[in-house]
Amino acid sequence: MVRVDDVSKTYRTGVESVTALDSVTLQIETGGFVAVQGPSGCGKTTLLLTVGGLLKPDNGSVTIDGESLYEMPIERRTKFRAGSIGFVFQQFHLVPYLNVRDNVLAPTMALPLDDARERAEELLEEFNLLDRLKHTPAELSTGERQRVALARAMLHEPRVILADEPTGNLDERNAEIVLGALAEFAGAGGTVMLVTHDNAAAAWAERILRIDRGRLVEGGETAARHNAKAAG
Amino acid sequence: MSVFRLSLREITHRKLSFMLGLLSIMIAVGVLVGAVTMLNGHDLRTEQVIAQKEAETREEMARMEDDYRRIMKDMGYNVLILHENQDIDELEQLGYPTHYMPEDYAQRLADEKISTLNHLLPLLQERVNWPERGSEVLLTGVRGQVPIFHGMKHERPPIMDPVDPGEIKLGYDLARSMEVGEDDTVTMRGTELLVREVYNRRGTQDDLTAWVSLAQAQEWMGRPEQINGILALECICDPGDLGAIQQTVRAILPDTQTYEFASLIQARGLARQRAAEAHETAIEQEMLYRASLREERRAFASILVPVAAIGAAAWVMFLMMGNVRERRSEIGILRAIGVRAGMIQRAFLLKAVLMGLLGGIIGLMAGVFIGAWLSEIAPGIQGFGALVEARVMVAALAGAPVLAALASWLPASLAARQDPAIVLQEE
Ligand SMILES: Nc1ncnc2c1ncn2[C@@H]1O[C@H](COP(=O)(O)OP(=O)(O)OP(=O)(O)O)[C@@H](O)[C@H]1O
Ligand SMILES: [Mg+2]
Numbered sequence: 001m002v003r004v005d006d007v008s009k010t011y012r013t014g015v016e017s018v019t020a021l022d023s024v025t026l027q028i029e030t031g032g033f034v035a036v037q038g039p040s041g042c043g044k045t046t047l048l049l050t051v052g053g054l055l056k057p058d059n060g061s062v063t064i065d066g067e068s069l070y071e072m073p074i075e076r077r078t079k080f081r082a083g084s085i086g087f088v089f090q091q092f093h094l095v096p097y098l099n100v101r102d103n104v105l106a107p108t109m110a111l112p113l114d115d116a117r118e119r120a121e122e123l124l125e126e127f128n129l130l131d132r133l134k135h136t137p138a139e140l141s142t143g144e145r146q147r148v149a150l151a152r153a154m155l156h157e158p159r160v161i162l163a164d165e166p167t168g169n170l171d172e173r174n175a176e177i178v179l180g181a182l183a184e185f186a187g188a189g190g191t192v193m194l195v196t197h198d199n200a201a202a203a204w205a206e207r208i209l210r211i212d213r214g215r216l217v218e219g220g221e222t223a224a225r226h227n228a229k230a231a232g
Numbered sequence: 233m234s235v236f237r238l239s240l241r242e243i244t245h246r247k248l249s250f251m252l253g254l255l256s257i258m259i260a261v262g263v264l265v266g267a268v269t270m271l272n273g274h275d276l277r278t279e280q281v282i283a284q285k286e287a288e289t290r291e292e293m294a295r296m297e298d299d300y301r302r303i304m305k306d307m308g309y310n311v312l313i314l315h316e317n318q319d320i321d322e323l324e325q326l327g328y329p330t331h332y333m334p335e336d337y338a339q340r341l342a343d344e345k346i347s348t349l350n351h352l353l354p355l356l357q358e359r360v361n362w363p364e365r366g367s368e369v370l371l372t373g374v375r376g377q378v379p380i381f382h383g384m385k386h387e388r389p390p391i392m393d394p395v396d397p398g399e400i401k402l403g404y405d406l407a408r409s410m411e412v413g414e415d416d417t418v419t420m421r422g423t424e425l426l427v428r429e430v431y432n433r434r435g436t437q438d439d440l441t442a443w444v445s446l447a448q449a450q451e452w453m454g455r456p457e458q459i460n461g462i463l464a465l466e467c468i469c470d471p472g473d474l475g476a477i478q479q480t481v482r483a484i485l486p487d488t489q490t491y492e493f494a495s496l497i498q499a500r501g502l503a504r505q506r507a508a509e510a511h512e513t514a515i516e517q518e519m520l521y522r523a524s525l526r527e528e529r530r531a532f533a534s535i536l537v538p539v540a541a542i543g544a545a546a547w548v549m550f551l552m553m554g555n556v557r558e559r560r561s562e563i564g565i566l567r568a569i570g571v572r573a574g575m576i577q578r579a580f581l582l583k584a585v586l587m588g589l590l591g592g593i594i595g596l597m598a599g600v601f602i603g604a605w606l607s608e609i610a611p612g613i614q615g616f617g618a619l620v621e622a623r624v625m626v627a628a629l630a631g632a633p634v635l636a637a638l639a640s641w642l643p644a645s646l647a648a649r650q651d652p653a654i655v656l657q658e659e
Contacts, residue, residue: 045656045657046657049653049656049657052568054568054652054653054656055653075572078567078570078571078572079570080570081568081569081570082569082570082571083570086569087565087568087569087656089565089656091561093561093562093564093565093568093656094565095238095562095565095566096245096562097241097242097244097245097246098238098241102233102237102241105233106233106565106566106569106571107569107570108233109233109234109235109238109566109571109575110566110569110570110571110572110575111570152569153569164656
């Protein structure tokens with residue numbers, strides 16, 4: 001269960017300040033698959049990074065399975081990310097000089113894993129990449145790259161996968177493969193938060209959260225409702 | 233996946249930048265080691281050059297010494313006591329004196345027991361006709377020394393040996409031209425004489441001299457009881473101070489003069505001394521030249537070494553900065569998936585250390601060879617190992633990675649401090 005409680009985040013650059021998140025409160029139950037939608041610049045990525053333990057909010061809290069991310073020391077949060085959260089980005093962020101297998105194994109730098117190689121090869125087989133083990137990202141198609149990123153995100157069998165526009169650069173067929181994998185992950189008990197502006201992609205989710213100018217406008221619970229619920 | 237493996241992969245992926253860093257470290261280490269090698273090699277070469285010059289000098293001195301000793305052996309600190317009217321130019325021209333003294337002068341001198349005069353040899357010497365041969369010969373009448381000297385026969389000049397009546401001794405060339413050897417007989421002026429001895433070649437007029445007994449010579453020359461010189465051999469005197477001997481002798485034999493062979497000896501001695509001095513100054517000049525050359529090289533190295541080191545450090549830092557920028561996205565994702573900041577820093581420092589280590593090894597080897605070449609020491613000869621002390625090798629091999637790591641410290645910590653949230657938000 002992912003809980004976001006009254007989270008606000010304001011970016012301050014010099015004189016200007018941008019409120020990217022404004023008192024956002026939401027919950028994603030374990031095994032849930034939610035999509036986050038909203039216009040560009042509304043704060044979707046900010047929300048995702050905050051949930052992922054990478055961006056400390058100005059106030060409010062993020063809790064995953066009862067563990068409050070920003071109350072734990074940074075070392076533990078880093079370790080928590082390694083073991084419990086998988087990230088997928090629109091730009092894949094693969095390590096250019098590592099081959100496919102080593103990219104998938106990269107998370108073992110942060111957290112060792114028994115039988116990591118077998119696990120990596122299992123995942124790559126699942127994503128139909130077994131014949132590309134020794135290839136570098138530059139030698140792959142965009143769809144293949146995103147599948148490698150997905151395999152990497154899944155290596156440690158995380159509790160949560162946070163995907164930011166994972167299909168943004170993909171054609172329909174590849175997008176379906178990625179979304180299908182996310183749905184399967186959720187079906188197997190994982191929690192998925194998918195940021196997308198593509199309605200077709202969002203349709204794969206069980207629930208859609210809409211954000212506008214940092215405020216959750218649909219699908220979540222307003223702080224008031226949440227508080228009322230908690231009180232009642 | 234380990235930091236080490238990651239770094240290795242990164243290095244092989246971005247070879248050029250690594251090579252450029254490597255090259256700069258190589259140059260810095262090469263310059264340092266090259267400078268030390270060159271200076272050590274210079275010292276070694278100086279030692280060799282000086283040793284060689286000294287050996288040459290020693291050799292030449294020994295040769296001159298030998299020469300000198302030979303002259304000394306032939307002439308010793310010898311003086312020839314002559315009649316006071318003897319013209320020295322004439323003596324030197326003819327090779328024998330032309331004024332005569334009573335034979336007992338030798339005995340009178342010997343009786344005085346002058347400590348500075350050792351062996352006294354009265355002699356009668358003249359160029360005479362040898363009718364049987366139809367030529368002239370330098371005939372020397374001798375009777376041995378007064379008082380009698382016992383010594384090694386062949387170590388002494390022939391003039392020291394007495395010749396018995398009825399016998400003759402011949403110089404080398406004379407004997408050869410007559411085709412006679414020892415124990416043959418020759419006839420001179422109607423008298424049969426036994427060839428008692430033929431002397432070895434001496435390279436002096438002795439080779440053309442015949443020695444007979446003093447009495448025989450006096451008879452043939454018609455100079456009974458007369459001599460024309462007393463040779464005083466191996467005088468214990470300062471060759472520079474012949475005046476003293478002259479005085480001593482004249483106190484006993486007032487109508488005599490003393491002819492010294494010392495002028496020749498002195499000249500030789502002086503030449504020898506001058507040669508020694510010339511060699512000494514040559515060596516001194518060589519040393520001065522090499523010292524100034526060394527100083528020049530040292531001064532050059534003392535500028536070049538820090539410049540190369542600072543240059544390498546700046547260059548490595550510059551490259552590493554570029555590398556950090558290049559790897560932003562990768563660092564962002566690695567940090568996101570839980571790789572600690574320290575590990576990122578370590579990856580960069582590891583790369584720097586590998587760069588330094590490799591550059592250090594290659595630079596060390598290159599430096600040794602270039603330094604040896606500059607100091608004109610042939611690689612492989614003994615003493616080559618002494619060119620680079622272990623101290624310098626350790627300094628180069630440890631210093632290069634340390635230098636590279638220090639230069640990469642700032643870029644590495646900047647990389648480690650990158651906020652993944654910011655990196656990942658960038659398109
Ligand atoms: N590091 C930052 N510094 C300052 N402002 C930022 C920073 N990151 C984001 N913002 C601003 O915060 C707002 C929310 O940004 P965010 O990236 O979360 O939007 P988004 O919904 O993901 O947009 P998009 O759909 O274009 O990806 C934007 O106005 C953006 O300009
Ligand atoms: Mg975004």
